Amino acid sequence: MGRPLDGVRVLALEQMQALPYATQLLARLGADVVKVEPPRGGDSGRASLPAMTDPQGRRVGATFLRNNLGKRSICVDLKDPRGRDLVLRLAPRFDVVAENSKAGAMRRLGLGYDDIAAVHPAAIYVSVSGFGNTVPTPYGDRPAFAPIVEAMSGVYEMKRTGDRPPTVAPVGALGDIGAALYAAIGVLAALRHREATGRGQYVDIAMLDAVIAMTDIVTNLWSMGLRGGQLGPLILHGFRAKDGWFVLQVAREQHFARLVELIGHPEWAADPRFATRQGWVAHLEDVLRPAIEGWAAGLTKAQACQAMGAAGIPAGPCLGAEEVVADEHVAARDMLVSVPRTDGVAQPVLVPGDPVRMSAVPRADETRPPWLGEHTSEVLSTELGLTSAEIQTLRSAGVVA
Structure with a gap:
């Protein structure tokens, strides 16, 4: 053919x-x-x-x-x-x-x-x-x-x-x-x-x-009022694990509920501080980051992402070039x-x-x-x-x- x-x-x-x-x-x-x-x-x-x-x-x-x-x-x-x-x-x-x-x-x-x-x-x-x-x-x-x-x-x-x-x-x-x-x-x-x-x-x-x-997103988000590189109220950040960094994206309430349950704080799903997506961003550095990185401190970035994925939360490890070359998905897809x-x-x-x-x-x-x-x-x-x-x-x- x-x-x-x-x-x-x-x-x-x-x-x-x-x-x-x-x-x-x-x-x-x-x-x-x-x-x-x-x-x-x-x-x-x-x-x-x-x-x-x-x-x-x-x-x-x-x-x-x-x-x-x-x-x-x-x-x-x-x-x-x-x-x-x-x-x-x-x-x-x-x-x-x-x-x-x-x-x-x-x-x-x-x-x-x-x-x-x-x-x-x-x-x-x-x-x-x-x-x-x-x-x-x-x-x-x-x-x-x-x-x-x-x-x-x-x-x-x-x-x-x-x-x-x-x-x-x-x-x-x-x-x-x-x-x-x-x-x-x-x-x-x-x-x-x-x-x-x-x-x-x-x-x-x-x-x-x-x-x-x-x-x-540059012009589209600007036209909708965001300035200074803002991406809107969502968690789209890098977090530290035992051996490096991973990136996490949480933009929906159901994903936030799964995240806080996974890191050991299910009560935060009903916490008034996190009742809005803007609240997630407002309390990212003082509350959420320490909790997420504390949970991930004993895990490799791959293990952290595997756990996130199993919970239905999109996450990916930050890979170096040598890790990309050795990656099983890359090999499987030629x-x-x-x-x-x-x-x-x-x-x-x-x-x-x-x-x-x-x-x-x-x-x-x-x-x-x-x-x-x-x-x-x-x-x-x-x-x-x-x-x-x-x-x-x-x-x-x-x-x-």
């Missing part, structure tokens, strides 16, 4: 993470993704640190390794008119053409939506940029990486305390992953639309838009992919697995990220019919590599 996107082909003019993560999702669903990289150095994610070296001794950074499973790589100089023409000739062979350069960059190179649509009207063209391509915005000329749009979403300021500086990139590249998810959704919707109408279209994703959508290193280091590179599980579709074996330009000759000969001599001429001129 095949995968949902078997037969769908993606030509990805991409770098770093915001688009590569999206096209990796599409590859995991069965799409054939051909990645177009600059001949000198390739995708800038290859230069990230930490890194390993490939069989040719070239650096391959962590950002590249975790965002490019299952793809093929060709090297084409898009700034050379001959390289641009190669992409325009390749485009009609693909369903999706995707790019994540600074807004307007592909248009200036002659590879914008109008250029692709002129040679392939049914193409689905996807752009991922900091602030979008299709709507005028005062930020349109600015470069952006994930932490930049995360800061502009308001979530850093919401979580900042006192005079301390903001915690930057607290969950990794939320701006990249968020934009990638919306890009993938846009592609799937555009493919369905094309099936119904026969028409291609432009899918335009702004990273800032994506992060504002994912940090919805959520870490081991990429063997090619530079003599025994520890494989761990890459998050595919979180999409489908009952009618078997999970495919993951294939390693491509080496730089590994498939240039194969793609140009198969797709465009170029001879070895023609490819060598282009290679000698630096147009491909």
Whole structure:
């Protein structure tokens, strides 16, 4: 049985993470993704640190390794008119053409939506940029990486305390992953639309838009009167156990009653101090925290959470990286992919697995990220019919590599 996107082909003019993560999702669903990289150095994610070296001794950074499973790589100089023409000739062979350069960059190179649509009207063209391509915005000329749009979403300021500086990139590249998810959704919707109408279209994703959508509580709670990072009257805090911390969420009266019974104070369910959710928050530090942490003092964080879960109270331990790697759920769900290193280091590179599980579709074996330009000759000969001599001429001129 095949995968949902078997037969769908993606030509990805991409770098770093915001688009590569999206096209990796599409590859995991069965799409054939051909990645177009600059001949000198390739995708800038290859230069990230930490890194390993490939069989040719070239650096391959962590950002590249975790965002490019299952793809093929060709090297084409898009700034050379001959390289641009190669992409325009390749485009009609693909369903999706995707790019994540600074807004307007592909248009200036002659590879914008109008250029692709002129040679392939049914193409689905996807752009991922900091602030979008299709709507005028005062930020349109600015470069952006994930932490930049995360800061502009308001979530850093919401979580900042006192005079301390903001915690930057607290969950990794939320701006990249968020934009990638919306890009993938846009592609799937555009493919369905094309099936119904026969028409291609432009899918335009702004990273800032994506992060504002994912940090919805910032503006939503502000509009409802909460200020200074308030999350409303609920218990949503970290508590100390014998060997670390766990997080507890209590937002309903029935959960509060179960909590106080578990920690040995069932009478608090009828205590006037805790008659409202605001009362829980008002007495968190002077009453509830000492009682919860006193109960948990003889338990590991895992034991505390197990007891909470058995009582129907949502709780989770704060895990370190090594604990996540060893976690039984992570193993059961195949959520870490081991990429063997090619530079003599025994520890494989761990890459998050595919979180999409489908009952009618078997999970495919993951294939390693491509080496730089590994498939240039194969793609140009198969797709465009170029001879070895023609490819060598282009290679000698630096147009491909």
